[in-house]
Amino acid sequence: MGFFDQPLTVSHYLVIGAVLFVMGVICMATKRNAIGVLMGIELVLNGANVNFVAFGSKYLRESSLGLDGQLIALFVIVLAAGEAAVALAIALNFYNNHATIDVDNADELKG
Template identity: 75%
Template sequence: MNLLTEPIGVSHYLIVGAIMFVTGALCMATKRNALGVLMGIELVLNGANVNFVAFGSEYLRPGAVSMGLDGQLIALFVIVLAAAEAAVALAIVLNFYNNHSSVDVDKADELKG
């Protein structure tokens, strides 16, 4: 199968989305820097977005099976919510840094401000 001459399908997008999702999940699991965890979350959301857009694309799935615009709309909501989530998480991280002089998530085990 020659990738340069054959058309692209939904499954290609799903593969990309899967790789991004897994790297993001691993980032969340392995990084000790709180901001690294945040970046992992962004990658996970982004991988999910790739899937949504691929399923909603009229271009990749012509015909009645397409989700229509739902995929793109959900992707839009995900992007907006990711921005909101990043703002709050960043505020929390900076607060944590101010109080503890550290961004190591392993240090955040006191349960008390």
């Protein structure tokens, strides 16, 4: 009960952002599927976005970033869309050329 009657703070959001971020990092590190790695990147960006929105929220903090937080979050979302398009194109090209989607096989430049 102690948790639910407390008002929200920025720290609450930061913890969620941290969890999403770390999950994304682990996802990027462990997945062998190129698209799985891409999903990890999305999670990382999303975790960062949670932080931006939390710092920009007038509701959570009296002296907030204001609009800056929300606008940077918007930019992150839009850039993530572009990033996903390019990364997906790379992944599909890789799949076409190597007939696999396993990133461990992308080692042609290895000496």
